[in-house]
Amino acid sequence: xxxxxxxxxxxxPAALGLALALALGAGCGDTGQQRVEFPLRAVGNARAASxxxxxxxxTLDRAELSFGPLYLCASExxxxxxxxxxxxxxxxxxxxxxxxxxxxxxxxxxGTSGTMRSxxxxxxxxxxxxxxxxxxxxxxxxxxxxxxxxxxxxxxxRFAFVADVDLLPPARGFRxxxxxxxxxxxxxxxxxxxxxxxxxxxxxxxDWDALAxxxxxxxxxxxxxxxxxxxxxxxxxxxxxxxxxLGDTP
Amino acid sequence: MKSKLAPLxxxxxxxxxxxxxDSGGPxxxxxxxxxxxxxxxxxxxxxxxxxxxxxxxxxxxxxxxGVGNFRAARTSDSTDRFDSDRVLVVDLTKVPSSGLxxxxxxxxxxxxxxQIGYDLIGADTDSVKADGTAQxxxxxxxxxxxxxxxxxxxxxxxxxxxxxxxxxxxxxxxxCAPPQGDAGFAVPSGGTVQVKPTIHGDHWFFTNIxxxxxxxQRRAQWIKDSDLDSxxxxxxxxxxxxxASDVFPAAQYNLSGALxxxxxxxxYFVAQAHTLGDFQGEGECPTRKIL
Numbered sequence: 261x262x263x264x265x266x267x268x269x270x271x272x273p274a275a276l277g278l279a280l281a282l283a284l285g286a287g288c289g290d291t292g293q294q295r296v297e298f299p300l301r302a303v304g305n306a307r308a309a310s311x312x313x314x315x316x317x318x319t320l321d322r323a324e325l326s327f328g329p330l331y332l333c334a335s336e337x338x339x340x341x342x343x344x345x346x347x348x349x350x351x352x353x354x355x356x357x358x359x360x361x362x363x364x365x366x367x368x369x370x371g372t373s374g375t376m377r378s379x380x381x382x383x384x385x386x387x388x389x390x391x392x393x394x395x396x397x398x399x400x401x402x403x404x405x406x407x408x409x410x411x412x413x414x415x416x417x418r419f420a421f422v423a424d425v426d427l428l429p430p431a432r433g434f435r436x437x438x439x440x441x442x443x444x445x446x447x448x449x450x451x452x453x454x455x456x457x458x459x460x461x462x463x464x465x466x467d468w469d470a471l472a473x474x475x476x477x478x479x480x481x482x483x484x485x486x487x488x489x490x491x492x493x494x495x496x497x498x499x500x501x502x503x504x505x506l507g508d509t510p
Numbered sequence: 511m512k513s514k515l516a517p518l519x520x521x522x523x524x525x526x527x528x529x530x531x532d533s534g535g536p537x538x539x540x541x542x543x544x545x546x547x548x549x550x551x552x553x554x555x556x557x558x559x560x561x562x563x564x565x566x567x568x569x570x571x572x573x574x575x576g577v578g579n580f581r582a583a584r585t586s587d588s589t590d591r592f593d594s595d596r597v598l599v600v601d602l603t604k605v606p607s608s609g610l611x612x613x614x615x616x617x618x619x620x621x622x623x624x625q626i627g628y629d630l631i632g633a634d635t636d637s638v639k640a641d642g643t644a645q646x647x648x649x650x651x652x653x654x655x656x657x658x659x660x661x662x663x664x665x666x667x668x669x670x671x672x673x674x675x676x677x678x679x680x681x682x683x684x685x686c687a688p689p690q691g692d693a694g695f696a697v698p699s700g701g702t703v704q705v706k707p708t709i710h711g712d713h714w715f716f717t718n719i720x721x722x723x724x725x726x727q728r729r730a731q732w733i734k735d736s737d738l739d740s741x742x743x744x745x746x747x748x749x750x751x752x753x754a755s756d757v758f759p760a761a762q763y764n765l766s767g768a769l770x771x772x773x774x775x776x777x778y779f780v781a782q783a784h785t786l787g788d789f790q791g792e793g794e795c796p797t798r799k800i801l
Contacts, residue, residue, distance in 0.1 A: 436766070438719075438767045498772055
């Protein structure tokens with residue numbers, strides 16, 4: 261017992277030193293993160309219900325997509341490598357009605373305080389490291405990322421169309437969209453995140469003249485078609501979703 | 511008493527040292543501009559990681575950039591930094607394999623400098639012509655305020671398509687990190703560290719806008735498909751007339767993450783021109799900003 265006490269006493273300064281070192285070490289960086297959560301809202305552009313696309317009047321009867329999961333990252337160039345741990349995330353994909361006139365809540369983001377600078381996300385089809393193949397989420401309309409139904413009219417020409425579009429992750433462990441910059445915002449200050457989708461811009465990329473020449477009614481736009489490719493490129497690169505953080509100010 | 515306090519003092523010393531102070535006498539930093547092998551050597555067709563998978567061979571005859579404004583700082587002390595406003599105009603097809611010195615900094619604190627950046631920037635009259643770069647090419651860069659001028663060709667089965675593209679895609683590259691290890695570089699006490707901003711020559715052949723590691727394929731068919739007048743030469747004007755969706759099938763390409771919207775093939779070229787700046791070979795500078 262005496263031996264134990266002697267050893268314990270001899271180790272006491274080192275133990276005190278270690279405790280002090282740990283306390284001071286904690287002061288080297290900013291480790292005071294707080295848990296945060298804020299709602300994710302989605303909004304389409306209601307004007308997409310009827311719009312002009314290079315002389316064609318497009319009327320949409322249905323425009324739905326599946327959005328998510330969503331990962332908000334500290335780095336500006338988000339990827340699975342640069343954003344192994346998201347600052348905030350919404351893990352479930354949700355159905356979005358692009359013709360709805362108002363914002364709708366589609367999930368809750370959970371995370372920690374700190375600056376968010378970029379986003380990566382899927383459109384209802386995920387391919388995580390634990391999934392052997394791309395996997396369709398329950399919210400995907402008809403098993404696809406997006407589904408449009410509507411009519412195209414130019415003068416006497418008129419046809420209905422149905423479009424199924426897929427945005428696939430390029431490889432296992434990737435998201436369909438990576439490195440989408442967002443306005444740098446501290447997650448602690450975010451009261452909500454509003455994601456906007458511009459279906460008008462996407463559908464305007466389609467060669468409607470070419471679809472008319474197919475002389476089908478309805479025209480079926482399949483995921484591997486040129487028209488679907490135009491939509492995918494528009495969503496990913498020319499008119500991607502907008503991200504707007506709402507803070508305390510009204 | 512003295513011996514009992516020793517562990518306490520040692521722990522304190524180790525802790526304070528870990529907070530990022532200087533660790534000895536100063537050292538020297540030499541900044542080299544390095545060209546990726548794909549610039550002087552081109553790209554070969556094939557199925558290897560660095561090959562062009564759709565069968566095209568790529569050759570550059572000119573690859574000029576305006577590069578400079580190197581900067582270094584430390585997270586642990588944001589007031590401590592060193593930089594240079596020197597901008598070199600250099601034809602990277604003519605850079606010696608040992609690299610080209612952009613700047614040398616002496617009496618630099620021997621510690622880790624973890625915030626590293628540099629710019630690809632439009633040339634102006636203050637820019638410096640690098641040894642080996644033709645005066646006429648330098649003048650072209652300055653007179654047009656270009657940050658980039660590439661001349662070359664793609665070739666497959668006797669089919670040759672040439673290109674000569676100059677533009678300003680000025681970009682700041684920051685938070686550079688080597689392929690492995692911590693960000694930035696460490697200066698050895700009394701020694702010299704060589705730092706190499708590395709310009710890559712294959713990004714417009716990528717099938718995605720890489721973020722971090724370059725996990726991608728390389729394809730060149732999009733250039734052939736953009737030759738609207740079939741004269742064997744593709745101009746920037748032609749690229750501007752080609753819809754991106756006509757030459758980049760989604761089954762092969764993922765164009766998300768670009769710094770600019772991509773509507774045309776020209777947009778894609780410009781978007782990739784904003785990604786050329788890398789570090790220490792295959793290391794990345796993940797924070798990119800258009801200047």
